[in-house]
Amino acid sequence: VKEGAIAILGGTGKEGQGLAIRWARAGRRVIAGSRLEEKGRRAAAEINAELGSTGVEGATNRDAARAGEVIVSTLPYDGHIQTLVELKDEFTGKMLITATLRWPPDLSGKPSAAEELNETLAGAVPVVAAFQTVSSGALRDAGRFEDVLVFADDAGIRQAAVAIVGETGLRGIEAGPLKASRVGEALTGLLLGINRIHRVHSAGIRITGLPDEGGT
Numbered sequence: 001v002k003e004g005a006i007a008i009l010g011g012t013g014k015e016g017q018g019l020a021i022r023w024a025r026a027g028r029r030v031i032a033g034s035r036l037e038e039k040g041r042r043a044a045a046e047i048n049a050e051l052g053s054t055g056v057e058g059a060t061n062r063d064a065a066r067a068g069e070v071i072v073s074t075l076p077y078d079g080h081i082q083t084l085v086e087l088k089d090e091f092t093g094k095m096l097i098t099a100t101l102r103w104p105p106d107l108s109g110k111p112s113a114a115e116e117l118n119e120t121l122a123g124a125v126p127v128v129a130a131f132q133t134v135s136s137g138a139l140r141d142a143g144r145f146e147d148v149l150v151f152a153d154d155a156g157i158r159q160a161a162v163a164i165v166g167e168t169g170l171r172g173i174e175a176g177p178l179k180a181s182r183v184g185e186a187l188t189g190l191l192l193g194i195n196r197i198h199r200v201h202s203a204g205i206r207i208t209g210l211p212d213e214g215g216t
């Protein structure tokens with residue numbers, strides 16, 4: 001089992017559970033956070049039963065944030081900033097990877113959910129945007145391989161996040177500063193349209209022309 005737990009805030013939802021399964025399968029300790037401790041514990045127990053493991057714990061979002069070395073947010077757009085601002089004292093010295101996107105997705109280039117969050121947190125923690133284009137269905141499909149765009153202002157943080165993303169079995173790709181995450185978010189809107197046209201549920205992306213590592 002790798003060092004350092006990943007805390008997934010809002011980890012009882014579909015996206016959080018999909019990520020928890022992938023990181024737990026890779027040997028990471030995962031703490032699924034919830035507004036209700038009991039709900040977090042129940043979600044963790046379900047994942048452990050599915051995986052035949054004990055690697056996932058459930059907790060309140062605050063306890064998860066305190067215990068986690070890496071913080072991941074799969075909170076809904078409505079309420080994510082408020083929740084994370086309340087918890088920001090627990091983030092010192094960590095990184096915050098947010099999968100949240102503006103809902104409904106915006107195709108006209110408004111600041112992304114991650115940019116809004118970063119502005120509000122005002123440097124309390126480095127903010128990384130990742131997984132916006134990755135559907136919960138793709139996360140639950142163990143055979144699925146797709147790319148994950150990783151946005152952050154600091155190149156060192158971005159590279160560290162790419163490594164953590166890579167543990168899911170998907171390929172993290174450094175995709176630029178946080179400002180560029182509005183393009184990633186718009187891309188997600190496009191993918192939802194592609195889902196509708198092609199009558200599928202989890203279209204994703206792959207970037208071609210990169211060396212296998214993808215991260216640099």
Ligand SMILES: NC(=O)c1ccc[n+]([C@@H]2O[C@H](COP(=O)([O-])OP(=O)(O)OC[C@H]3O[C@@H](n4cnc5c(N)ncnc54)[C@H](OP(=O)(O)O)[C@@H]3O)[C@@H](O)[C@H]2O)c1
Nearest residue numbers: 010012013014015034035074075076077079100101135136
């Ligand atoms: N689903 C996807 O395919 C997908 C793909 C890419 C990105 N995303 C993004 O990932 C995030 C999570 O998606 P999801 O489908 O898993 O969402 P979700 O199930 O609606 O929400 C995740 C969890 O957030 C908590 N929550 C709900 N309302 C809240 C509020 N007002 N304040 C604080 N916590 C609240 C709930 O946990 P508790 O009740 O246990 O607290 C819920 O289980 C969203 O921002 C979404 O845009 C989703």
